[in-house]
Amino acid sequence: MTSSKTIVLRSSDGATFEVDEAVALHSLMIKHRIETGGADSTTIDVPEVTGNTLSKVIEYCKKHVEAPNSDDLKSFDTDFVKVDQAVLCHLAKASYYMNIKGLLDLSSKTIADMFKGKTVEQIRETFHIKNDFTPEEEEELRKENSWNLFV
């Protein structure tokens, strides 16, 4: 059952995106809205996501719906998350809200990987985090982590 029906998605800042219904359904949240929406389900508001992020999310959905078996899907995904941290965080939040499992897994794993293999100082630098422990507290932390070769 193929349809060339299109859906309009509207972001928090009023930007609208016309997408094939099949692409929109990649988001389970949208799927649920359409199924329970009744008559006027041709325009769906996505108030938790800005236009910039929504545009990227749609790009992801398009690729995964239209070419799910393509050989370059993996490299598409890898390149897709080569973005700055703010965008990455927005993608994670949007995919959580819009219930897009693949994108959620991808963005979350990317963030998780950024924590791995780094020293404490490197993590602070990467994420612009200030050290708010006192020297006494740091001593306590060292004791707590005596089992951990990486601390």
Add this chain to the structure above:
Amino acid sequence: MFACRTLLKQIRKKKRRKPHKSTSKTPKQNPNSRTQDSHEFSLKSQALGVQPLGNLYLASSHHNSRTTGLGTIQTLTDELILDILGLLEATHLGVLSTVSKSLYVFCNHEPIWKNLVLDSSPHGFLFKGSWKSTYVAKRYPNYYSKVGSLGLKVQDFYSDYLFQSWLCANLEMKDEWLVRDNIIRRKGISVDEFVRDFEGLNKPVLLEGCLDNWGAMKKWGRDYLVEVCGDVRFSVGPTQMTMNDYFVYADQAQEERPLYLFDPRFANKVTKLGQDYEVPVYFNEDLFSVLGDERPDYRWIIIGPAGSGSSFHIDPNSTSAWNAVVKGSKKWVLFPPDVVPPGVYPSADGAEVACPVSINEWFMNFYEATKTWKKRPVECVCKAGEVIFVPNGWWHLVINLEDSIAITQNFVSRRNLLNVLDFLKKPNASTLVSGTRDRVNLHDKFKKAIEASFPGTIDELAKEAEKKKAELEKLSFWDSVKDSNSGGFKFSF
């Protein structure tokens, strides 16, 4: 090999938490806790000092260490951060916990360490007061003795999600949640009376005096079970552990959803346990027994501490059930099949039931609503020596009010045989049917076996059901004829 868990699976396990408004509940009395002023909650001995967001507005300094402590990832929600941390190994979490106070709080969130323990312990674990300590002790036994309990307390960390998590883990059942007890109780009734007044009408009932001759009532307790079961392992969540190790955990557990021991093969594993009880006479008709060893799981021993239990669900395969409390006591809340409990969102095919995270959260957020509903739930506290009958299709929630041991069985009798066959015939039955190795063919196998052992029964029951249905339809037709509002046929004089 560390397995990368997918997030949405974890999210579905946790489910979305609704913000909790009132904080008028009293936390569990903990011998380690001190009396508090509003800005410094001393939680349990693993005190972290997390406060709800509302307190931030009352604080003299409006600094939330969450903001500075997370840097560029502060825009992520707490749930997302916890899910991401759930992808890391223990060493990464340890390093991260030393980055900032905020990350210290997140990285010490017990459910993360609980998953690490359970994922790496198929044969059980020895609980050491907290999930983190348990993991470290198991993985790094040489270092464990040098690790102190979490000493750091953070005073300016505000988060609704983490606070609610602590709250749910530490709340005791409020008295007002236990007061309503409107189930019908019977003692010493005949099987015919039970079938006529309860099973046949699909009504729950609490039966007293049926367990008087159970060996279990005299013998079962911690010492007996540990001695009789020895090194045999029983199902506890995703792992298998000895009775002794389970009790070590149960004594110390203080969390939102304590693990409970729930084993469908307890009588196969330790024959003596099966000999210590017998099925109450009312439930002797057990039609799945025609399948012999191929029958779905049908009987469980359930052991759990206060706070453990099951949030709203309907029992599998359209069976009915009985639950007998040997030790302790359980609070039950039941809704009939046509009334979905507040806060529960079943999917259209019934395959998925979304409930709030924990039983405590349901009581905190949804129990009040039931007081104003026309169709009130059936409620009771079932004590040691009592048995509750849960008719097929009824929603139910159970929580142990104290350390409890119980036996439960699911069964099919002639009263619900047709229901069960219908259920097994459904196209999605293979996903919904539980507790058996051969889901796809269960309907056909069962039907055949019934025909073999009780020839003609299914047809007889089907005829009776048709008759009843026809009578009901006839009734409603004549009702509509008499009803002047219906616009149906009426005589005029």
